[in-house]
Amino acid sequence: MSRRRVTIFVVFAAVIGIIGYLIASGFEDTTVAYYQKVDELKALGASADGKNYRVSGQVIAGSVARADDGLSMTFTIDELGNKMDVSYHGIIPDTFKEGAGVLLEGKYIDGRFEATNIMTKCASKYESEGQMQSKQTAS
Numbered sequence: 001m002s003r004r005r006v007t008i009f010v011v012f013a014a015v016i017g018i019i020g021y022l023i024a025s026g027f028e029d030t031t032v033a034y035y036q037k038v039d040e041l042k043a044l045g046a047s048a049d050g051k052n053y054r055v056s057g058q059v060i061a062g063s064v065a066r067a068d069d070g071l072s073m074t075f076t077i078d079e080l081g082n083k084m085d086v087s088y089h090g091i092i093p094d095t096f097k098e099g100a101g102v103l104l105e106g107k108y109i110d111g112r113f114e115a116t117n118i119m120t121k122c123a124s125k126y127e128s129e130g131q132m133q134s135k136q137t138a139s
Contacts, residue, residue, distance in 0.1 A: 035054040036048075038055060038078075038079040038082040049108060049110065050109060051108065052106070053106070053108055053113075055077070057082075057101070058078050058100070059097070059099060059100050059102055060077065060078050064098055071092070072088065072089045073088055074086065075088075077102065077104070084112075086113045086114075101121035102119065104118055105119075
């Protein structure tokens with residue numbers, strides 16, 4: 001009888017350990033992504049590698065290279081003259097285009113931003129009519 005109790009205890013402890021590990025590893029992937037400017041992120045260097053961040057910028061015209069699979073692409077963003085290469089694999093938003101403002105979530109790895117989420121900025125929707133007319137007359 002004593003041997004059976006030990007076996008049950010060991011199995012129970014293993015199951016609890018596995019559940020604890022799964023919970024802990026799940027929290028690592030969902031940790032908060034802190035917003036950084038491109039120059040700040042680059043200045044962090046190796047200490048930023050593998051951590052979650054948010055970064056924004058304008059997609060540089062001519063920098064977008066899409067893979068044949070239709071899900072992968074690389075591009076470069078510019079934020080106030082600071083440039084960073086970006087790679088992305090996933091569904092590309094319909095509003096993504098060269099010259100558009102983007103907010104990226106992902107990891108900074110070896111000087112390159114590996115985006116897991118792309119959100120495009122649609123500033124024209126939120127501008128007043130006067131701002132839009134002044135842009136049109138400037139064109």
